[in-house]
Amino acid sequence: MKVPRNVSPAAAARRSLLLDITIGVFIGLFAIILAAGIGVVGFFGLICALILIPWYLIEGGMRAKRRQPRR
């Protein structure tokens, strides 16, 4: 089965999202295998989450503000 080349922008975005998630899961799996224990993975995962969550929130907030019509 061949993957169609010309796809809609939405389908292309979904495809790229799937690829990114797969790469992410593999990186996570690799980290779990390499780490001294699941505690270490959880600890650094938590630190990453503490950085990423505010980042997404701030970015989302700024985008929402930009979308508001100016009076």
Next chain:
Amino acid sequence: MATVTAEPPRPTRRRQRPPKKLPLWRRARRVLTAACIFCLAVAALSWVPAVMGSRNLGVTVASVEWLRAHGGNPIVSEIENWYYTMNEPEKGGPGLKSLPKVGVAQVGAGESEGGEEEKAYAPPNIKPVMHPKLPGEGVWQKAGANVGPQPPVLLTTYRSEPEYPQFVAGVAWMDGSRTELAYVPGTAEPPEPLEHRGSGEVPPNMRKRLVATFNGGFPLETSNAGLIYRGKIKETMVNGIATVVGYEGGGFNIINWKYGNRVPKNVWFAKQNLPLIINEGKLNPNLTDGPEWGETVNNAVRVWRSGLGIDAHGNLIYAAANYQTVESLAKVLKRAGAVRAIELDINEDWTSFISYRHPGAGDPSNLLPEMYRSPERYLTPDERDFFAVYLRPGQPW
């Protein structure tokens, strides 16, 4: 002649806009987010049951313990070292006007007037370090009510460091001729597999003889040392490590282990933890230095510490205090008469000495008021292993 001009060809399909490409950094962030969610989900599968299963620990302490047990011990130790160094106490300051009250009565008080009973051995009071001494400082008090002329457990407090006039050390003395020592596994420490684990509390049928309980030393994961339980090796025994040994029949000792990975005759339990901090009446010369103190909070960091010693007559001496280094703790034990001593747990979460004022584990009380764990700690299932001190069979309360 009419000329026919050809119409421009109509587009057969609407031209699609090329998909907007996501910047590379956003895709990298998305990959990182996916990896992070995956790792956290896997970790949560282990963390949630560990925290839910902790009966007498808060979520924070249970999480730290979980992290320690799952490869995160160096991380926890680093953070603890950093935290305690940042919060180091300052020298000096106003002195205390009184000491916390321990025990029920001074040794000798309320005993028979006739002097017919044979005078039992009692340890000499601890010589105060600071002057003028405070009322009751270093004076042994009976831990139990109505215990008669030979109390099995004595308690006292004293200010152990003139440079820090607010620090109070709590010390307990346990009569080796009247008591026996038992090692009780907790619900999670030592880890599985372990035969005859019990329920992680003082067995109900033993409580009528119970006089004291105290914390049992580092978990095996952090001590990198050995354990013998009920005459069988649970964890490889290491030569040159301080060891609390219990013999069949209830006798006990604190020794520098030299028997390799085998069970010597009559040994019922042996719990190891770091090198001896006092040996042959002298402080270990490496107390201020060295990696031998293990992968835990640095030996020079001031934190809650506890230790167990044995005096020249074979009696146990337990000491605990806040803001102690390994060296200052060893000095407390030495001053109380210990000739050999082992460091037990550190941190306020694990340091507990509980005495019982009445038979049947009645009226339990902590050695120091700052010990925040409940005095009922070892009468309910506890995660960590501990020691229980019982009156020998046939000994009157």
